Amino acid sequence: MMPVPLSDPAHRAALSALARTLAATAVERDRAGGTAKAERDAIRRSGLLGLAVPTDHGGAGERWPAILGAVRELARVDSSLAHLFAFQHLMVASVLLYGNPAQREALLTATAREPLFWGNALNPLDRRTALTPRADGGWILDGTKSFCSGARDSDRLLVSADDPSGTLRVLALPTARAGIAVLDDWDNMGQRQTDSGTVTFTGVAVDADDVLGPPGPFGDPASSLRPCLAQSILASLYLGIAEGALAAARDFTLTESRPWRASGAAAAAEDPYVLRHYGDFHVAIAGAEALGDRALDRLQAAWERGRALTPGERGEAAVAIATFKAAGSRAALDVTSRLFEVTGARATASRHGFDRFWRNARTHSLHDPLDYKLKELGAWTLTGALPEPGFYS
Structure with a gap:
């Protein structure tokens, strides 16, 4: 299933163009490292930096499932720039959640107008x-x-x-x-x-x-939604990486991979073990996607409650998001590490850059330990205890 689309056709077109721009140089830029100045400027020119800014401050006022769908789309081709794009909207959300009315007016209006690119x-x-x-x-x-x-x-x-x-x-x-x-x-x-x-x-x-506030961080249940959004961003990045790795592997298998001589298959795409791996990939990604749909719907519902959000409603959203993050992380690490089993030795040539999918997933998935997410989910499953609000839950 495709991610939830942005509501404005012009924004959808800009996102597609940006994804093509990033994809064209992703392998070379990964090898070079450093600041992707030209690509950051392309994001500035895209008109997408104000997606999370409310319309009364001059922004697009997009819903979170659509914004995170855009993050996921970019992560398929370049998870580094998708990360920066995603954190732009996390910083905007932080101003919305932590700032007072005068701060929101000044900072968010300027973000949409100039536009401002935020760092963390x-x-x-x-x-x-x-x-x-x-x-x-x-x-x-x-x-x-x-x-x-x-x-x-x-x-x-x-x-x-x-x-x-x-x-x-x-x-x-x-x-x-x-x-x-x-x-x-x-x-x-x-x-x-x-x-x-x-x-x-x-x-x-x-x-x-x-200094942002009131309410500032954790001033009320609504302000504690920032970590829920941050975790949703991470999970969306992981799902996008997994989808990008699968797409790259699929193209290579269909066009360049050779069947193993003992398989008896005329083409790599007919090898029963190759097909089994692709089946595993599908199950992992489809499962993470379904959990993501549910989690982002819960996030949006909690966001729309505003300052009326209750601790229980916030906690239920946090459980759904933690579940999505666990599934997304596992799918990304599994698909990106096993893609070579369906592509073969030729796929390890550096010009393809297929290793970047695993390196990106492995690096980013260490943001906060998955074990502690699973511990929270275990406590909720066993006793009904909701996660305590914190910067990582």
């Missing part, structure tokens, strides 16, 4: 950033953040930092503000063009209005 320096596990109060009610920010996806070449950053009481605050800052340095130090085996490296903050002036 909100890593709740990295508590090396701290706020020191100023006499005028503002703050000074110092410290370091790791895993800052999309920070390079961004216009705005979402940053987390502890105030003197130990309370985690979320800030919305211009990336070019004095004292902010985005380092070019991301060199991991997968997701090589997500620029998920380090950002340092040295004596950065933070005005009171730069």
Whole structure:
């Protein structure tokens, strides 16, 4: 089944064109790593950065199943740029969920108008950033953040930092503000063009209005939907990677693979073991897709409840999303690691770049341990306990 389409035909056309642009150079860019400046600019020109911005702020006001369907479509060809595209909408959602009305008006209107490309320096596990109060009610920010996806070449950053009481605050800052340095130090085996490296903050002036809230993070059940959206993004990326790997393997099997001599088959596509593997791939992806449809419907329903969302409704959405994430992660790792069993030795040539699917899935699936998702799901299955809201659940 295809992902839920964007509602605007112009946006659907722009998404298809962007996917073709990314696909044309994905293998070479994966090999090169670094910042995909030309491709980021193509995303800027696409008109798709404002999909999650409400219409009354000048955006498209798209629903989450359609936005995450677009993420999934891009992830089939380039999961690094799909990651950055997805996190743009996560940052927009963070402003919607954490910010006060004046902040939402200023930041989201500017996002749609300019448009602004957001980067992420909100890593709740990295508590090396701290706020020191100023006499005028503002703050000074110092410290370091790791895993800052999309920070390079961004216009705005979402940053987390502890105030003197130990309370985690979320800030919305211009990336070019004095004292902010985005380092070019991301060199991991997968997701090589997500620029998920380090950002340092040295004596950065933070005005009171730069601190999002109220409600801020976890100020109410609605604000705790951000982790549900983040987990839905991860699962959508995994499903897109699995689908991209399957499409690449299928094309290779049909056009270039040779049958094993003991099979008795005239073509690789007639080999019974090859067919069995493809059957496994279909079951894994179809299962993740069905769970994804259910999870994203629950996410959208919770989102539409707004500030009236109850803890129980939030928890039920979190269970559905965690289930989708577990299935999506498993499907991606299985299909991307086994695709060579249906394509053969010729498929390992570096020019094909088929290894990138597994490297990307393996790198991204370590975002937070799947074991802890399964533990939460086990507790819900056994006792009915809903997941506690946190930055990873």
